Amino acid sequence: MNKVRVRYAPSPTGHLHIGNARTALFNYLFAKHYDGDFVLRIEDTDIERNVEGGEESQMYYLNWLGITPDESPSNPKGYGPYRQMERLDLYQKYANQLIEAGHAYKCYCTSEELDEDYQKQIDAGHASTRYNRKCLHMSSEEKALKEQSELPFTIRIRVPDETTYTFTDMIRGEVKFESKDIGDWVLVKTNGIPTYNFAVVIDDYLMAITHVFRGEEHLSNTPKQLMLYEMFGWQPPEFAHMTLIVNEQRKKLSKRDHSIMQYMSQYKELGYLPEAMFNFMALLGWSPETEQEIFSKEELIRVFDEKRLSKSPSMFDKQKLTWVNNRYIKELPIEKVIELSVPYLAKEVDLSGYSEQWIHQLVALYHDQLSYGHEIVTLSELFFKETLNFDDEAQEVLTWETTPVVKSAFLNHLPEIWSIENLKETMNVVKKETGIKGKPLFMGIRVLVSGQCHGPDLMSTLFLLGPDKVKNRLM
């Protein structure tokens, strides 16, 4: 087998989206599994949609995830240039070859003429419209006149008659398309810029790409690409079209769906871990042979098997994302968790009055629960609030007749020296004095000082709240 070479080919139209990140990831895993190369190519021919900084942003978030290209615009290795807009002369050369071989022709029809004709086809009841081949059928005199006129033209492929394009998709198996369903499409636009389907074939061939993993929205582009491979007499790469990512309602993820964060930048901003995101995305449309769900990058590279890519849509399971991230955070040393979370806290609350040790203990209190850095802000709210809000469950505890009893007893026996040991002792004294124990005792105190029925270890919570806050909240 030739050396495996795959590519991730984003358009620099914005930040790295979860769908693209997954495409990059599967290409990367496949390449690394087979000791191959992972190439980054920038498909910037849709110049109106390109955004300033789009390419840098793609690179930045790929690197953040640990998906490092072996070749890219900034790290060329002899297959460049790696930006399509720097390859225009190459596309021109191959387009001319096709014209000479009779596989393509210049089309001088204006968009008004084309629209008019397409409208006629619609009015005549055609299900789909296609180019009427007016310029293909021009006489040689007409052609010569047009050539001299310097009118703008596109270059169209002459789609072969009655040809079936068959390929074996690595995920879907055999896929067939008929050429009669495809009109003569444009290879090069009037401005000299190639269309996606043309550029991608020239590039994949010249960059010696062996396998293409991409989204299923490109499945119907594949016959257009295959006809070019055939015309040039080139061996096409293997294709794998990955299924959609859907939301929890099983609807295709749309960029307007705000119930799911879809950009890597958003995850990074909130303090999700790149290793966890890498792990989570690998399970978005791929599954290992075993039940295992937590994998390091190295393990994923080792066990990745393209035959186990899913044939059905993969659901973006937010709970799983949280769970995977939590698993990774749990494994981190506390210093790392502090580094990850405290900056968020410092932005929301004034930490100047708290010692380093106190902050350390606070983070440690939530270490096991934390799923992303910013979450510390909501988790630890009870320590910083001026007034507590009691939810329905907590309100109910306030109505228990035991609650005011434990409250005043606890106030009466607050330890002089504030330590967890002494707080435990206070609890014991309250228990003895009031005869109240178990849930009515512990839940009563918890709700009074935190406003919540659930939370981290009660003694540590009391200790970290400190004598003033505890006293105030019990008054």
Ligand code: GLU
């Ligand atoms: N630039 C294309 C996209 O972002 C790449 C498609 C392909 O992989 O062929 O969808």
